[in-house]
Amino acid sequence: MGDEPAAAHPAATGALPTASGPGRVLVAVYGVxxxxxxxxxxxxLATRFHQAPLAYALSAVSGVVYLVATLxxxxxxxxxxxxxxxxxxxxxxxxxVVGTFSxxxxxxxxxxxxxxxxxxxxxxxxxVLPFIGLWWLRRTGRGRS
Amino acid sequence: MYAVILWTVVGAAGLLAxxxxxxxxxxxxxxxxxxxxxxxxxxxTVVQSVVAGVELAVGHPVRSLGTVVGYLVxxxxxxxxxxxxxxxxxxxxxxxxxxxxxxxxAVMTARLVMMWQGSA
Numbered sequence: 318m319g320d321e322p323a324a325a326h327p328a329a330t331g332a333l334p335t336a337s338g339p340g341r342v343l344v345a346v347y348g349v350x351x352x353x354x355x356x357x358x359x360x361x362l363a364t365r366f367h368q369a370p371l372a373y374a375l376s377a378v379s380g381v382v383y384l385v386a387t388l389x390x391x392x393x394x395x396x397x398x399x400x401x402x403x404x405x406x407x408x409x410x411x412x413x414v415v416g417t418f419s420x421x422x423x424x425x426x427x428x429x430x431x432x433x434x435x436x437x438x439x440x441x442x443x444x445v446l447p448f449i450g451l452w453w454l455r456r457t458g459r460g461r462s
Numbered sequence: 463m464y465a466v467i468l469w470t471v472v473g474a475a476g477l478l479a480x481x482x483x484x485x486x487x488x489x490x491x492x493x494x495x496x497x498x499x500x501x502x503x504x505x506x507t508v509v510q511s512v513v514a515g516v517e518l519a520v521g522h523p524v525r526s527l528g529t530v531v532g533y534l535v536x537x538x539x540x541x542x543x544x545x546x547x548x549x550x551x552x553x554x555x556x557x558x559x560x561x562x563x564x565x566x567x568a569v570m571t572a573r574l575v576m577m578w579q580g581s582a
Contacts, residue, residue: 339555345562
C-alpha cells in the first residue's frame with residue numbers, strides 16, 4: 318500500500334468514511350442513544366411537560382442532537398462530516414453543562430434526562446461517547462496516512 | 463409465564479452480544495452462527511412482546527402504559543436493524559455492531575422487568 322502513487326491515497330482525495338470499520342459500531346451506539354433520548358423526550362413532553370419544563374426541553378434537545386449526529390456519522394461527504402463535528406461537539410458541551418448543573422443545582426433538574434449527572438442512568442456512556450466521536454472524526458479526517 | 467420469557471430474552475441477547483464481541487476480538491467476520499443466534503434472539507423477543515401485549519390487554523397494571531408499549535414495539539426492531547447495518551459492511555467490526563444490538567435488547571428487557579413490576 319505504501320508504494321502507491323500519492324493520488325491513489327485516500328489522504329490525497331479526502332477523508333475516510335466515518336461509517337466503515339469500527340465507525341459502524343460507533344454509529345450503532347449513536348443510533349441507540351438517538352432512539353433512547355428521542356423516545357424518552359417524546360413520552361415526557363407528551364405526558365408531563367409541566368412538571369419539569371427545563372429538564373424535558375433539554376431531553377428533547379439531546380434527542381435531536383443524537384439523531385442528527387447519528388445520521389451525520391452514517392453519511393458521507395464534506396457536509397455530513399461538518400454536521401457531525403457540530404453535533405458531537407454540542408453533545409460534549411451538553412453532557413458537561415447539564416451534568417454539572419444537575420449535580421450542583423439538582424432542584425432545577427427534578428427529572429432525569431440522558432445527560433443528568435453525566436449520564437449516570439446510562440452507564441456514563443453519554444459522557445464517553447462524544448470523546449470517542451471527536452477522536453474518530455479527527456482520525457478519519459486525516460485520511461489513511 | 464412472562465418472567466420465564468423475560469430471562470430467556472436477556473439470556474439470548476446476552477449470548478448474542480458476547481458472541482459478536484468474540485468474533486471482533488478474534489478478527490473474524492460475522493458469520494452464519496451469529497446470524498442464527500440473532501434470529502433466535504429475535505424470535506424470543508417477538509414472543510415476549512406478543513405475550514406482554516396480551517397481558518396488558520387483559521389488564522396487567524403498569525404505571526406508564528405508553529412507555530411500556532413503546533418498549534415492546536421498539537425492541538422488536540433493534541436486532542433486524544443491527545443485523546442489516548452489520549451485514550451491509552462486513553468487516554471484523556460487524557460482530558460488535560450486532561453486539562450493540564444484543565446489549566440494547568438485554569438492557570431494554572431489564573428496564574421492562576422493572577416497569578412490569580412497578581418499581582420504575
